[in-house]
Amino acid sequence: MSTETPPSESARPATSANSRPAKADGDGAPGEITSAQVEHLAGLARIKLTPEEITKLTGELVAIVDNVAKVTEVATPDVPATSHPIPLQNVFRDDVVGVTLTQEQALSGAPEHDGSRFRVSAILGEEQ
Amino acid sequence: MAKPALMPYEKAIELYEPVLGFEVHVELNTKTKMFSDAPNFFGGEPNTNVTPVDLGLPGSLPVVNEQAVKYAISLGLALGCSIAPSSRFARKNYFYPDLAKNYQISQFDEPIAFTGSVEVELPDGRLFTVPIERAHMEEDAGKLTHVGGATGRIQGAEYSLVDYNRAGVPLVEIVTDIIYGAEGDAPELAKAYVSTIRDIVVALGISDAKMERGNLRCDANISLRPRTAPGEPPAKLGTRTETKNVNSLRSVERAIRYEIQRQAAILEGGGTIIQETRHWHEDTGQTSAGRPKSDADDYRYFPEPDLLPVVPSLELIEVLRAGLPEAPVARRRRLKADWGFTDLEFQDVVNSGLLTEIVETTKAGASAQSARKWWTGEIARIANQRGVDASSLVSPLHVSELIALVESGTLTDRLARQVLEGVIEGEGTPDEVVAGRGLAVVSDDGALIAAIDEALAAQPDVLAKIRDGKVQAAGAVIGAVMKAMKGQADAARVRELVLERASA
């Protein structure tokens, strides 16, 4: 649907913070889901699952992934991917200022704020 | 922070080859944000320049700012890049409180611009070609303020406050390819590269490019590889670190030098470099470890389903190409000729990273020589003293106004330095500082003559000597007059008047 013009993948290690393995590898073949993996995914998704939930979800995901993995049967390299159901392109907005929220509106749903900013607990992780 | 071992720089370069890479973020100066019609302005009252989109409210959707796309294409072209026939946005997923949606809309596999290069000039005048891998569009995050703890830093803070005024400000991230061959000039190359990017975006008029305000931010990747004997294959690339928070040209240079010395000391001691983010601390001149980078960093990029591909027409690209300013090297040659600087003078300007400031100062009306004199002289001296970039101290407009005041005789050089100090201290424009501090030269001859007559009367012996033709004796009277005028007089005019009055 669109012309693919990827940057050179080979020359990236020193500068690019992001790279994705070209295909499934490393962590095991698709379909094999362990409770350790579910715990890792829950961490990425910021959900503090209980051990019981992890056990239950692991079983459910194994079953679901077994089923949905059938997409790989027909997804041959010659088939392009579709991201949008109706192809559009160049949908832009003019660079004109519109209406903003008031500070009161912006903070209206906040669990905690100091009158002008949202307040959160201490952050120990580093900025990305 | 314990002081880590550092290897002397010369020795580090002897043993290892530094390999570099840079990610420079440029904030675009569009009127509105990248994906919302909120004003692109993030000073002022927190959380006022926001729409539901910038706060990531449920149900809100992004719409691309066309001007930002045009700016990104222009920048891509200025970097010698190819413009992608079709490019698209992607979501970079990670949780952080300054990221309203907990994903950043960026570009991943189809950036707007790719494969270019930038020529930069090293201190010795040598040109070095920095290869550009890509330039892509993305949105900025909000601003965190850490409260509690000793320093306002994240460590030890009790809580943090979030202002989303900056959330959604358009960014172009310029990513270089791996840079080999910088050798011992690596720190200078780093500074020259960032300085050149700054010159380019200012010439394009697409960014305010103030590093101290975060309009231009540099993340520096660096690794060392052991040198091998001639004829042997080169060693494998070393593990890299990514130094962040490098917010001035001066810091770019210092941080690279520091990392080379630190990594070399570790490698020489048999240690290994950890692949990690390091934070530069301007005050201590050191870097400290951030979160280790590992495979756990999984941004789960996927095409942004709320946005459509950007497919710029060839006509648009050609229109933007035609509007490009000249290439940095050609521009530098032209400016040197236009300004009539000597090789030494011009190299001094380029190395100081103040080309943009001098251009802007001349645009505001000052002569190039005066601009050069002030920027590379007094302003650079104060900047050096304070450990900041000269560009962060004062605006080109104010420097130009200051020069005009000197050239009109309103200020002497000495007074002008005091006015500059006032401007830097935030006392206002040069005119306002002159008024506020009462610093203008007394150009009223009447007031001067009164003071001279008084001084001559007080020192009859001096008057006699002058009348005897011993003109150098006038110095004592001039000194007394200048003192009486609190320095706010033009000494040359005072001398003229003293001789006139003495012979009257």
Next chain:
Amino acid sequence: MSHDLTRLTASALAEKLRTREVSSLEAVDAHLDRIAAVDPDVHAFLHVAADQARATARAIDARRASGDLSADETGAARGGSASELAGVPIAIKDVLCTIDMPSTAGSKILEGWVPPYDATVVAKLRRAGLIPLGKTNMDEFAMGSSTEHSAYGPTHNPWDLDRIPGGSGGGSAAAVAAFEAPLALGSDTGGSIRQPAAVTGSVGVKPTYGGVSRYGAIALASSLDQVGPVSRTVLDAALLHDVIGGHDARDSTSLRDEWPSFAAAAREGAATRSLKGLKVGIVKELQGDGFQKGVTQRFEEAVALLTAAGAEVIEVSTPSFEYAISAYYLILPAEASSNLAKFDSVRFGLRVNPPGGGTVEDVMSATREAGFGPEVKRRIILGTYALSAGYYDAYYGSAQKVRTLIQRDFARVFADVDVLVSPSAPTTAFKLGEKLDDPLAMYLNDLTTIPANLAGVPGISLPVGLAPEDGLPVGIQFMAPAREDARLYKLGATLEALLEEKRGHPLLSEAPDLAPQEMFASEEGAV
């Protein structure tokens, strides 16, 4: 009197409002009474805005009295000031942002959240003079096919309170089917408008992707979600679609097309009742094994009516549909895992502090653990997995390729036929709790509706009768090529007219009256 008004279709009520035979306030009061009477059993609503609805009704009545309200017969009120539906009450699915009512998407994590803005479709409703009655129940974040995944308890099917009303938009469908509102808004990501319509005997339309703005619809899966109408007749759905449809600059995926009047299409279909020249394709892959006997029977009878009306009906094959559910259950969780990341306790919604405090990361994790239900967690984890380094190409990438194959299948068969037809759902309404512990079985319920979302084409479900074995409603689904929504309204209105002619009354008049009889002095027959 008041009971009578709730039995009117939206267009019939609009007519009485226009002639000032009844006031908007009377219409609103009638529906509020009905809600008070039956909703304790049905639980279609999460929030009823009685005072606001009455105030709005008074204002509309005043405008009508002063001649300030211009009725527009064509329903061409898109962006205009008032429509044919001015003064008609409507229920709004809780997935849509409303500036004056809580908007929770059926989740605890948004309990009590009142957005500082209206969804574009809600703003359009208000401009057209429709009167929001309240917000309807749904599966949490629209994840489900039964409304059992609502954090606020399930909605019950008005035909049998022990059964599910479908999902995720079970609240909107049940509200309409139980005569609590003549109209409702829904959202359809994989069938969330059409399947509830089918199992409650109401009408539901998923418009062409991009035909109706998504701005202000709390996103489940951005590339699949579409807002659409829920009603008791095809014409009513068309009238509502005319109000909410059209381009919105705040939604990049919104189409700039000039749309025809869908109400005009529906009226034409009901009037002509001839299907001569229409080619209808029965989708081979959306029938047979796994479809309830009575569903197939009523479906075949309806198809026979189409043939009798002059349509040419052929069987077509779309082999890739076999992979649609698999692709859907990769694309949806992937997009949802990202869309739902914003629920982090910082700017809005629930915050849960872990015992003994903790970092912001701990607070976010504790909030999301407490605030999301099991189905939401299941899909977030699945989506996170599908997008992870090392699995992206195998799962998300492959699913996007299947999407291409499904689009190709649609394009191929639409070269031969004007519309596709299938049962709207494989079964009638199942019992509450029946599939709650078997997510895969629940997912299979969307088999028939998912292909339209993956390809972005429009689909309509309308009732064709009751399955003989359980006496529960069966729906038929038509799908048309993208942008051909009008074709569905015209055909749907024709079939609806033919069915009513045969049956002698609307199907919903056979539904049990849930209200205690003593509440109403005089009963009149169904409309």
